[in-house]
Amino acid sequence: MAAIRDGFQSRIGFVLAAAGAAVGLGNIWGFPTQAANHGGGAFLLVYFIVVFLLALPALYTELYIGHQAQANPVKALKLAWTEKAPKVGATAGYIGLFGAIVMLSFYSIVAGWMLAYALEPFARLFGLEALSEFLKSDSLERNLLFTPLMLLLTASIIFKGVKSGIEAWSRRLMPLLLVLLVGLIVYIATQDGAQAGFSAYLQPDFSKVTDPDLIIAAMGQAFFSLSLGVGCMMIYGSYLKPNENLPRLTASVAMLDTGVAFLAGLLIIPAIYVAQHNGVQVFQDGKLIGEGQLIFAVLPELFSSMGEIGLVVALTFFVLMAIASLTSTISSTEIPVSFLVENHGVTRRSATWWVTATVMLASLTIIFNFEWLFGLVIQVFTQYQLPLMGLFYFITVGWMWRRGNQLALECKGWMYYFAQYVRFVCPILMTAVFVNVAFNH
Template sequence: MKQEKNTKFTSRIGFVLASVGSAVGMGNIWMFPYRVGQYGGAAFLILYFLFVILFGAVGLSGEFALGRLTGTGPVGSYDYALKTRGKKGGSFLGGIPLLGSFGIAIGYAIIVGWVLRYLFGAVGGTLMGTESEAYFSQITGSFGSVFWHMAVVALTVLVLVGGVLKGIEKVNRIIMPAFFVLFTIVAVRVMFLPGAGAGYSYLFVPQWEKLADPMTWIMAMGQAFFSLSITGSGMIIYGSYLGKSENITKAAGQTALLDTCAALLAGLAIIPAVFAFGMDPNSGPPLMFITLPKIFAQMPAGRIIAVLFFVSVLFAGITSLVNMFEVCAEAVMKKFKWGRKAAVLFVGAVVLGIGLFLEYEPYMGTWMDIITIYVVPFGALLGAVIIYWVLGTGRISAELNIGRDKPVGKLFKFMAKYVYVFLAGLVFILSIIYKGIG
């Protein structure tokens, strides 16, 4: 596909911030903190860091490299890879991870709509003055959050209409630094709450016996894998906008580092507050929408902290949605030869049209379970196989060597082809067995 004018990131930092924006999402905020404590504190963190290093160096780099090599998204990239083997059907295979991004976008837009409504509730004070279970139930019924849902989709479309340079890169250059600053402010405020120390112990005191529990390894692997947004689609499209002079492995490392920092920062902002007010840290998604509003209502200056918190979460959600919409819009542009504006508007309309009928929380939960347990892990595995077995480590290594002073070695090729692809397959199987591990 011939790319439109200005469809390249202007710098590595712009690319990295956009990639971090894609990776940092709800899993970093409502899932990572309680998993750390539940599965061993610092013992879990050690495993998580090791998996992040591996998946960042091999998985993330591979997806970036495939995108830059082909200059297009998953549909075109998979087609290219199979044609190097004289095979057809790559476009169909590329549609599987694309379907995963599309499916997540539908559910994510609903959830981010909830976040936007909570933000306005915090600003206006209604969130503090309403029982949190009742507030949550008001917005999660059938067609319970239409306005906020539409606003989130419209905001995402508005960002993407500006293209890569004026839309994706410019917005992420502003939003992602703001995300880190705002969450840091919340974390510092929480530090001074009486009883917050128990939260730090929960997060960081190592429970070494947990290393003997296979679930600790499984959850650390799943959290690291999906936290980096390795889905076989979204990072490929961002890689296609990366200039040839950039060092992909370095950019992947920076992305993984900042994503990990975001997850840790979320833990420092949430878990000590939960313990300070004697709440349950293991409540998953309700932690953000039910537990934390109760805490903000009791906390001195809690209304201000609630506003900062939900602004930060909104930023994380919008930047993730931007990536999901972009990979879908690129496929529409390629398939129908449409311009960017028409393709983005089409994707936004379809995402909203389907999502409106899934606003009832049990429907949305079932939808997201199907997508995240089956479709996305399979798409990620498919991407790993396409990159390192179909296209091959030789071609990908050659692309990775562009912009590097020292070429990738034999160890990288071995880890990519045998270790990473095996683990991607394991993630897919375990995701089905345990009904989700990421």
């Protein structure tokens, strides 16, 4: 008798988990930086349009494949391509699996930085200056300590499965993330200089809306911020009950993820202007200084200038960043774990240890070759794998899978036109994103 497959027990549990997978450093770190560098309100306007035109359909297709197959990405894509070329589907599944490991290998390092910075205010509070400097240092030793810590934290949740682990912790972490985010926005809004930041973010300069660089940046950000192209959404979709209303759930996840990105902009961009008001150099040649400097130099300098309350603000901000990191590492870890459990009969506990050990080895490879490998891995992953896999999913649902074709044939009303849009328009838009992101940047 086949074992009953674990899954989400409630719609809100799924929405929070899937939004948690999507909500990560791309939303809270990447989105505000892109907005600051591409016209503020103009970028925001284009971003919302692109989410509706491209990211929402991409999210639906990835969830749809997993939901229909009720299986991990390797099984699901093999099934989707069974009638045409099962080896092509399985190969794409393995590429996604490899991509999840690669993403975890660098994401766990960055998540470890967030964890270290979250602990740093405690060191300052107790006068432990040496420890404070270590936690802020860009050192090999810090990476070797905090990367495994983040991996173990992730593993401790994955051990417990979907219902007791992923769903239960998503229901705790996501509301906490939202509360921290709103609380920080309210506090930053009271600081001198914040008003200029709100104006820059919320008032579009319509002359910039047609800027090709802005449009491409918005397309890339919208796609990447939803964690599409790796299989995170596919595996979560597979844990939904077969009779769930997928279009409605897709819209809920996209709205929550986009809402968090919007709120992150309401926090970060006014904070940038507050820092500038306090004498911190923020812009260089009209562009925001490097993203790494923003998170690990500009904002900590701002927090330090706030006096004792700055300790609380710094702690809150980096706890927020650590939570955003954790909700993303959980979803990415579940992809290879589910593969080992379902395709090779490995127990969940053993699979989690194997995946954690593999990611740790990959992370160590990056840590010991950081100067050249870290940036290269991120570039290959974000500029090539994610958009190509997104394009592959559109083709899979729209053209290759019998169920995908039935989507177009059986749907009525607006869903019929949506199915045609996924088949014909989305692959063209996704190809445009890939070509521009990969070859023009």
